[in-house]
Amino acid sequence: xxxxxxxxxxxxxxxxxxxxxxxxxxxxxxxxxxxxxxxxxxxxxxxxxxxxxxxxxxxxxxxxxxxxxxxxxxxxxxxxxxxxxxxxxxxxxxxxxxxxxxxxxxxxxxxxxxxxxxxxxxxxxxxxxxxxxxxxxxxxxxxxxxxxxxxxxxxxxxxxxxxxxxxxxxxxxxxxxxxxxxxxxxxxxxxxxxxxxxxxxxxxxxxxxxxxxxxxxxxxxxxxxxxxxxxxxxxxxxxxxxxxxxxxxxxxxxxxxxxxxxxxxxxx
Numbered sequence: 508x509x510x511x512x513x514x515x516x517x518x519x520x521x522x523x524x525x526x527x528x529x530x531x532x533x534x535x536x537x538x539x540x541x542x543x544x545x546x547x548x549x550x551x552x553x554x555x556x557x558x559x560x561x562x563x564x565x566x567x568x569x570x571x572x573x574x575x576x577x578x579x580x581x582x583x584x585x586x587x588x589x590x591x592x593x594x595x596x597x598x599x600x601x602x603x604x605x606x607x608x609x610x611x612x613x614x615x616x617x618x619x620x621x622x623x624x625x626x627x628x629x630x631x632x633x634x635x636x637x638x639x640x641x642x643x644x645x646x647x648x649x650x651x652x653x654x655x656x657x658x659x660x661x662x663x664x665x666x667x668x669x670x671x672x673x674x675x676x677x678x679x680x681x682x683x684x685x686x687x688x689x690x691x692x693x694x695x696x697x698x699x700x701x702x703x704x705x706x707x708x709x710x711x712x713x714x715x716x717x718x719x720x721x722x723x724x725x726x727x728x729x730x731x732x733x734x735x736x737x738x739x740x741x742x743x744x745x746x747x748x749x750x751x752x753x754x755x756x757x758x759x760x761x762x763x764x765x766x767x768x769x770x771x772x773x774x775x
Contacts, residue, residue: 519593519626520610520619525550526559528577535576536564540693543742545672546607548617549580555609555617558583561672561689565663565697586611589618596621597765606744606761623761624742627735630768637771638732638764642725645767646748646757652677655684655715659697662687662714675747675755676718683747683755685718692717724749727756731767734759 524538525548535547539561547559557580566579584603587596589610600608600623610618630638653662653674665674666689673688695717724747725734734746738761748757 518629519621520589521607521622521625523548523620525617526576527551528556528575528580530576532564532567532574532576532579535559535579536567536693539564539690540696543690545690545744546620547576548609548620549576550617553616555583555586555611555615557581558609561693562666564693565689583609587621588612593626594769597623597626597769601762601766601769604762623765624739626768627761627764628739630764631732631735631739635768635771637767638730638735640731640767641727642729642731642734642748642759643727643757645731645763646759647763648757650675650755650758652681652755653687653714654679655713655718657714659692659712659714659717662692663697672744675722675758676714677755681755683722683724683749683753685715685720686722686747687714687718691719722747724753725759726751731759731764735764738764 523544523546524542526535526538528549528551538544538547545561548555549557549559556577559576559580563579563581567574584605585599586609587599589612607620607622610621612618651665651669651671651674653665653676655676655678662674665671673686675683676685676687678684723737723741723743725737727748727750737746738744745758745760747755748759750756
């Protein structure tokens, strides 16, 4: 089995839509809603000016519609060059807990985005042995959930508290019924002023009205390969692990798969 490529730009570059600094912040929200991208580069004259995240889009309020894209952007945690080695880049990304990083050349020109999903796709194509591990060996078991009858304001508070992009949704008996993410909030057009409100009528719909169903799951005992396949097929960042009774037992996310690759004894 051959090793993975070491030069990221040759096989791993992603061409996301971009937005100019002066464009309305609401345009960024529209682009994220329409394309489903998780980050949006702010680019001017081929130079990166910042990165807009989904949380940045959710910060837009209806009372400040004059916000520009640059007003909701932030500096990227890291940037990488096109000739950096793959393993080194992955280690940097895990250290700062990022799934995406901009690629900048030596002239400080923006070239594109490097995302963990491209590496996961490559691992699947090559049948890498790191994917033979069982999901329970690498899954996270410290799981935060949200109830289907909670309102969206409680979801916003949980996202801020834990810095999570999404949560498994359970019913009143603790049974898994769905998943809700930042994208669901963007898709339904929520803004920060609505999400932060504690009083009616701004509490909005219940979680059950905006969550994604059915939840995408793998069973205890299945290979990590199955979780990776589901992530790529459905363009999701995490897969829920359940037992034979469909009880929630853990979560596998993209970083777990990349960590499994980095910890694999082989040098490829």
